[in-house]
Amino acid sequence: GQQLNQSPQSMFIQEGEDVSMNCTSSSIFNTWLWYKQEPGEGPVLLIALYKAGELTSNGRLTAQFGITRKDSFLNISASIPSDVGIYFCAGPTPQGGSEKLVFGKGTKLTVNP
């Protein structure tokens, strides 16, 4: 089935550093979604991307939809302790229209104050 390859698997950074993570697929995606999950919570949507080449920001977060439509990255600038969590990329499966999602394995972010 469709798979999303997300890297890195984990990151340990100092507060104030910038972070970059990415997601790739062997298949074309029409939408890329980036989520953050904190312990005991469900994934929270951070950024949604709908067009190849699109660059979208949400505060200190910036995400881009790759022009090949097979990749996306998420950047976090000037990290703070509350950025800690697991970040997932996701995209709709071809059979599922726009709502049935496949997820990457996640990037676990630790921020040292």
Next chain:
Amino acid sequence: SAVISQKPSRDICQRGTSLTIQCQVDSQVTMMFWYRQQPGQSLTLIATANQGSEATYESGFVIDKFPISRPNLTFSTLTVSNMSPEDSSIYLCSAGAFFGQGTRLTVV
């Protein structure tokens, strides 16, 4: 956006029993989805809950183990049947790109 509420938020259950998880959306939606997140893992789709028809299950998931109801456009339930410790996971419902807070199930 949609606000999605799940209950219970967590439960500890005896093996061999069943647990029904409820999911309420604050607006009418055509499709709702149920995911499983095993410890330390990513999310895996269990099934699509369609109003007025049977749920559609993904490979590896069957109706006898995970029966789903979808009585209207704002509500769905997932039952985890005849539970074993391997069923210990977080179960999440979603509508569109939005998720409930999850139900953390521990089977002992």
